[in-house]
Amino acid sequence: xxxxxxxxxxxxxxxxxxxxxxxxxxxxxxxxxxxxxxxxxxxxxxxxxxxxxxxxxxxxxxxxxxxxxxxxxxxxxxxxxxxxxxxxxxxxxxxxxxxxxxxxxxxxxxxxxxxxxxxxxxxxxxxxxxxxxxxxxxxxxxxxxxxxxxxxxxxxxxxxxxxxxxxxxxxxxxxxxxxxxxxxxxxxxxxxxxxxxxxxxxxxxxxxxxxxxxxxxxxxxxxxxxxxxxxxxxxxxxxxxxxxxxxxxxxxxxxxxxxxxxxxxxxxxxxxxxxxxxxxxxxxxxxxxxxxxxxxxxxxxxxxxxxxxxxxxxxxxxxxx
Amino acid sequence: xxxxxxxxxxxxxxxxxxxxxxxxxxxxxxxxxxxxxxxxxxxxxxxxxxxxxxxxxxxxxxxxxxxxxxxxxxxxxxxxxxxxxxxxxxxxxxxxxxxxxxxxxxxxxxxxxxxxxxxxxxxxxxxxxxxxxxxxxxxxxxxxxxxxxxxxxxxxxxxxxxxxxxxxxxxxxxxxxxxxxxxxxxxxxxxxxxxxxxxxxxxxxxxxxxxxxxxxxxxxxxxxxxxxxxxxxxxxxxxxxxxxxxxxxxxxxxxxxxxxxxx
Ligand code: HEM
Ligand code: FES
Numbered sequence: 062x063x064x065x066x067x068x069x070x071x072x073x074x075x076x077x078x079x080x081x082x083x084x085x086x087x088x089x090x091x092x093x094x095x096x097x098x099x100x101x102x103x104x105x106x107x108x109x110x111x112x113x114x115x116x117x118x119x120x121x122x123x124x125x126x127x128x129x130x131x132x133x134x135x136x137x138x139x140x141x142x143x144x145x146x147x148x149x150x151x152x153x154x155x156x157x158x159x160x161x162x163x164x165x166x167x168x169x170x171x172x173x174x175x176x177x178x179x180x181x182x183x184x185x186x187x188x189x190x191x192x193x194x195x196x197x198x199x200x201x202x203x204x205x206x207x208x209x210x211x212x213x214x215x216x217x218x219x220x221x222x223x224x225x226x227x228x229x230x231x232x233x234x235x236x237x238x239x240x241x242x243x244x245x246x247x248x249x250x251x252x253x254x255x256x257x258x259x260x261x262x263x264x265x266x267x268x269x270x271x272x273x274x275x276x277x278x279x280x281x282x283x284x285x286x287x288x289x290x291x292x293x294x295x296x297x298x299x300x301x302x303x304x305x306x307x308x309x310x311x312x313x314x315x316x317x318x319x320x321x322x323x324x325x326x327x328x329x330x331x332x333x334x335x336x337x338x339x340x341x342x343x344x345x346x347x348x349x350x351x352x353x354x355x356x357x358x359x360x361x362x363x364x365x366x367x368x369x370x371x372x373x374x375x376x377x378x379x380x381x382x
Numbered sequence: 383x384x385x386x387x388x389x390x391x392x393x394x395x396x397x398x399x400x401x402x403x404x405x406x407x408x409x410x411x412x413x414x415x416x417x418x419x420x421x422x423x424x425x426x427x428x429x430x431x432x433x434x435x436x437x438x439x440x441x442x443x444x445x446x447x448x449x450x451x452x453x454x455x456x457x458x459x460x461x462x463x464x465x466x467x468x469x470x471x472x473x474x475x476x477x478x479x480x481x482x483x484x485x486x487x488x489x490x491x492x493x494x495x496x497x498x499x500x501x502x503x504x505x506x507x508x509x510x511x512x513x514x515x516x517x518x519x520x521x522x523x524x525x526x527x528x529x530x531x532x533x534x535x536x537x538x539x540x541x542x543x544x545x546x547x548x549x550x551x552x553x554x555x556x557x558x559x560x561x562x563x564x565x566x567x568x569x570x571x572x573x574x575x576x577x578x579x580x581x582x583x584x585x586x587x588x589x590x591x592x593x594x595x596x597x598x599x600x601x602x603x604x605x606x607x608x609x610x611x612x613x614x615x616x617x618x619x620x621x622x623x624x625x626x627x628x629x630x631x632x633x634x635x636x637x638x639x640x641x642x643x644x645x
Binding site: 195197198199202227228231232233234235237263264265266304361362363364365366375376377378379380381382 | 555562578
């Protein structure tokens with residue numbers, strides 16, 4: 062910007078309130094274009110013109126004012142009074158009284174209050190940040206009843222691949238697979254073996270080692286578990302994992318490979334003649350088979366975590382499921 | 383042709399070019415800052431290997447830009463993520479190229495980071511006073527690999543899904559806190575509707591933000607400390623930063639012998 066009025070500091074337009082009115086005019090025109098172009102827009106334009114003129118007049122004042130005469134330089138160059146050495150002249154600031162320095166100074170107060178206030182605000186903001194990000198995954202999840210259909214769909218002694226959704230509203234991402242065998246009656250109660258397909262090594266989907274009768278697939282639409290599919294199969298060789306070759310026998314006991322325990326199982330109940338899945342739990346091993354099996358049962362653990370033996374000491378706690 | 387006229391025009395041209403630069407410099411000091419950052423003195427025998435850091439930075443910038451473009455078409459929803467990737471690959475004009483750059487560039491970025499780290503290691507450039515920059519580098523490496531892990535899930539195909547299941551469960555086998563770490567990553571007890579968007583947010587917002595901040599710190603330290611000469615150099619490291627290099631044997635205790643600390 063040109064130096065004005067004889068000094069070389071940049072000159073900015075003086076502060077002015079007219080731009081506020083100008084902005085109101087702009088808003089008025091824009092609103093008017095939507096609401097009523099014939100009445101409101103002209104009002105807005107009028108406001109724009111009036112305030113624009115006033116603003117422009119204000120802003121150009123510095124250019125239009127007459128340049129003031131400069132006071133002529135009276136000192137002769139190079140003959141200023143020598144500067145007074147600091148130790149000779151008077152102190153620029155009065156000596157502080159003894160004790161005054163000890164007082165809690167204002168700058169310290171401001172420093173501490175800024176830090177303190179910043180800390181409080183930071184703390185308050187952190188809670189809503191940590192809540193959804195860290196805490197939410199650890200809340201108990203509610204599941205609807207996973208009704209897999211009438212018992213007649215599960216002939217005695219027959220293995221079935223059952224797939225179902227734990228939360229049909231969320232779609233296919235919640236589809237899970239269980240391997241189910243009706244063990245027949247035991248003490249007058251129906252007995253089922255329900256094995257989760259989640260590999261106890263690192264969670265890949267284990268597959269039946271034996272024929273799968275896809276042509277006998279049955280799909281049933283349910284409310285709680287979405288589309289339930291049932292496919293008969295014959296896992297004569299137990300189950301095998303495609304990822305790292307873990308092998309399990311038909312009861313889910315590990316027989317080879319890297320898995321650290323047996324396959325997880327589902328609790329179940331019979332409600333109104335229907336098979337209803339309950340919670341999943343982890344299993345170290347199973348003695349015996351079918352209805353007579355003795356299941357060494359533990360709370361659900363992450364894949365790869367031992368549930369018994371000394372290695373289980375490394376995993377004393379499991380998050381809530 | 384009279385010489386003066388040409389130079390007068392030239393002068394006017396130069397003034398016209400310089401004006402905006404000076405305008406910016408007067409108000410921000412940015413020109414001087416950029417000059418300070420880019421036109422540093424470096425040892426005269428710096429080596430091509432010392433460009434590997436800049437190569438890594440270039441790879442990171444490519445990832446950031448192509449990632450921003452992919453984000454314009456990607457849908458982090460379990461029911462449409464896979465289709466949106468197919469859409470990018472097959473329908474969006476040159477989408478296959480941008481996706482390919484991002485996918486291959488991810489590996490290039492990690493590989494360059496390792497090459498750069500190897501150069502720093504073999505040159506002994508991690509020694510005093512650059513230990514802190516090595517530590518910053520380790521954080522960059524860890525965050526870079528986390529980028530790879532979180533990005534791998536996003537195509538939402540079978541490979542992506544099961545690789546992530548396995549990856550999360552590997553984290554879950556860490557003693558004591560492992561199961562909690564796995565559940566934190568999954569956003570719940572099982573991979574579910576929230577996991578994909580969670581990984582997406584970590585992949586495109588959280589980690590890149592941290593990476594950018596740490597790269598800034600990394601480069602600040604490079605500028606502040608200067609780059610090391612190669613180990614076979616006859617020049618004292620940081621000599622260019624010392625006002626009057628002392629003569630004679632450069633002992634360990636002599637300033638400027640091991641690294642240029644600006645003062
Ligand atoms: C995002 C990844 C990274 C970027 C963008 C980056 C960038 C750079 C750049 C541009 C330099 C200047 C000198 C040169 O190019 O060699 C540098 C130096 C350095 N980097 Fe990195 N770097 C990254 C990762 C790492 C890693 C993983 C390490 C080691 C763990 C590391 C350790 C260092 C050290 C110690 C120096 C100083 C070397 C010297 O002064 O000669 N950086 N980095
Ligand atoms: S996940 Fe099944 S063997 Fe590794």
